[in-house]
Amino acid sequence: MQEPVTAAILVIGDEILSGRTKDKNIGTIADHLTAIGIDLLEVRIVGDRREAIIAALDALRRSHDYVFTTGGIGPTHDDITADCVARAFGVEIGEDAVALTLLAAHCERRGVPMTSARRRMARVPKGATLIKNAISAAPGFMIGNVIVMAGVPSIMQAMLADSTQYLRTGTRVHSVTIDIGRPEGDIAEVLGAHQASNPDVVMGSYPYFQDGAPKVQLVLRSREPARLACVARGLEDALRERGMY
Numbered sequence: 001m002q003e004p005v006t007a008a009i010l011v012i013g014d015e016i017l018s019g020r021t022k023d024k025n026i027g028t029i030a031d032h033l034t035a036i037g038i039d040l041l042e043v044r045i046v047g048d049r050r051e052a053i054i055a056a057l058d059a060l061r062r063s064h065d066y067v068f069t070t071g072g073i074g075p076t077h078d079d080i081t082a083d084c085v086a087r088a089f090g091v092e093i094g095e096d097a098v099a100l101t102l103l104a105a106h107c108e109r110r111g112v113p114m115t116s117a118r119r120r121m122a123r124v125p126k127g128a129t130l131i132k133n134a135i136s137a138a139p140g141f142m143i144g145n146v147i148v149m150a151g152v153p154s155i156m157q158a159m160l161a162d163s164t165q166y167l168r169t170g171t172r173v174h175s176v177t178i179d180i181g182r183p184e185g186d187i188a189e190v191l192g193a194h195q196a197s198n199p200d201v202v203m204g205s206y207p208y209f210q211d212g213a214p215k216v217q218l219v220l221r222s223r224e225p226a227r228l229a230c231v232a233r234g235l236e237d238a239l240r241e242r243g244m245y
Contacts, residue, residue: 005170008042008060012071024153037170053084071151075117086125096124106137132162176232183214201231
């Protein structure tokens, strides 16, 4: 089986850290990457500080196959992501002719002026590939193994979809969920023993309450469907023997 393809997310924006804006992108990206066989291993959130963005970007791009950034590519003074990415890669940044054309056409359709602020969204690091934005025209971009996307969820989703064509994907991880009507503590010993006996299948427990009663979901994950099914059946049998399933 091929080596896993890995990814990280770098969320950029003071508004996320202050709590003013609630992130809605991490889960969407995670779902998408899981579906195409890329393992999301890490998420970081940094504010609108140049050195913090560059340091986080450098660390993540060196330890993962891909880094997806969200936020900071709009028209205002605190939209500094593109500049930080250019600095991290040691390249110049300037207006991209294609991006400028897309923005100009979008402004004309909307009947709004092409201001200097809007032109900022056409600035792209040298050597980057544009990522299409079917919502508001201003593109994202990909340079090296870094995919730079907007923070607005609908725009991010459009960019994520377009960026997929440039990604090396892997074997999808499959999962099986077992619902247990007991507290997590009741099944911990059985689950732990089963995990120890089957280290090739990842197992996790996720407690919740339903109508005031404690319950738990056991989730097993593997890239090999047949092996996953076998291990899941074994766990169900072990729980059944203890009267827990």
